[in-house]
Amino acid sequence: MSMTAKQTNHRLSKAVTSIEPSGIRKFFELASTMEDCISLGVGEPDFVTPWSVREACMTSLEQGYTAYTANAGLLELRMAISDYMEDAFDVTYRPEEEIIVTVGASEAIDLAVRATVDPGDEVLVVTPSFVSYSPLITLAGATPVPVLTDSSTNFKLTAERLEEAITERSRAIILSFPNNPTGAVMTKAELEVVAHVIQKHDLLVFSDEIYAELSYDEPHTAFSSIKDMKDRTILINGFSKAFAMTGWRLGFVCAPNDITEAMLKIHQYSLMCAPTQAQHGALEALRSGGDEVKKMVESYYSRRNYIVNSLNEIGLSCHMPGGSFYAFPSIEATGMDDQTFAEKLLLEEKVAVVPGSVFGEGGEGHVRCSYATGMKQLQTAVERIERFVKRHTKTNPPS
């Protein structure tokens, strides 16, 4: 017998009972039973990890590197991360004190929250955004407070919206650009405006920059590179998206030393260290993966253009997302809500997309289409979506 969240199961903690399982799971279950389904629902690269990285990992196994590493990760890897952050984003972090290698950005987000917030605190979450932020905040006893972004600003965060959401209990904000699911990117100038508000209200910043490499129209700005922000920023990044290493479970977090020390306490007791083999692979990724990353970025770039132009042509209006690998069209033209749209599209045309409302407030009325899928499949998906939209639109779609 399964328990729904509404019934109280006294064996479970109040905290865990208060959060819902991810809405994505329902779609996964539905989609995985369908044959010939084209999935635009995948939140990971369609590339396999570059060969040199896989090879380095195998070599490390052959050489017997199978023991724990330092809690914070191999020093050599932290040094490589430090160099990478400096070269790529112009921010300096000391490998010995300011960097922790984590089990994915996922763990880094959890560490950041748990190390800094107390019950009763409010943590602002820019939405729509990645599904794990709010539940992790709730598990830490704090309250997630959404700060909405919408299509009128191409899903960028504005100072006004931020000001409106801040209260006396606001303690921190989770920023996530380039964004999953909206693809939004913020320029340096736009971040500076937000930084001003953050400074004024003395907030901590958890900046999830896992898609930093996947910024197509302008170079990514690390939040900590903005004047006066470094000391209040916990910068989260990882290998999953840029290097196509999702299954390796490897990320990292950079922060001022008092905070990394606190995070390291949690990390050392709950995880001990990130997987050793993955760390050896990651080291190679930083040493030699640059060209492969470039190739992958180039390939996402043209696929982004293709899907966004196609969706707009079909009548699903969609801003040109500056980063990540998601298009986030409005499905208003069909008059359906996003859950219905996604379900019907899956059942009628066998195309899986993710309903926007899964990503929190502001996501409703939109669906997330991942374009990390081969061009052939994308083309077929576009044909099927077009057929679907035509069938379900009463008035003609705008041309």
Place this chain on the structure above:
Amino acid sequence: MSKEQETRLLRILEQNGRIDTEVLAKMLDEDEETVIQTIKRLEDEHVILSYAAVINWNKVEQESQVAAMIDVKVTPQRGVGFDEVANRIQRFPEVSALYLMSGTYDLSVMVEGQTMEGVARFVSDKLSTLDAVLSTTTHFRLKKYKHDGIVFGEDEKDRRMVVSP
């Protein structure tokens, strides 16, 4: 179209010479007419030379083919270096590719033919008898694993879950 965009266009065509110009235009975020004109110009300028398919002939039973790589040492000629002899060699229809190499030999000649004897005859009758050719070493190709960046064999499976965060 900017130079950068032009390079993008060429990269895409190199992967798929049969791509629809409409799709290509969307991928480049350019209008279709610009794309058509640019392709035409690149063809006129011989930047794009031809559109070829990459075929796994092993799957076409009656079409057996042999291929060989021949290392050729030659005497370069005054004034023209290797170009003159290269020019002679490349005209033979059996020659599918020809490169000037650094290292222990000078020209690398790729030869394709119906039979091993045919290739051997080409080497002994046509190639080694050229005045400038000093020596040849012939290597027959046994199996194609990868060609022009394309791996011959089964596709890598998509091992991802159908929906994920």
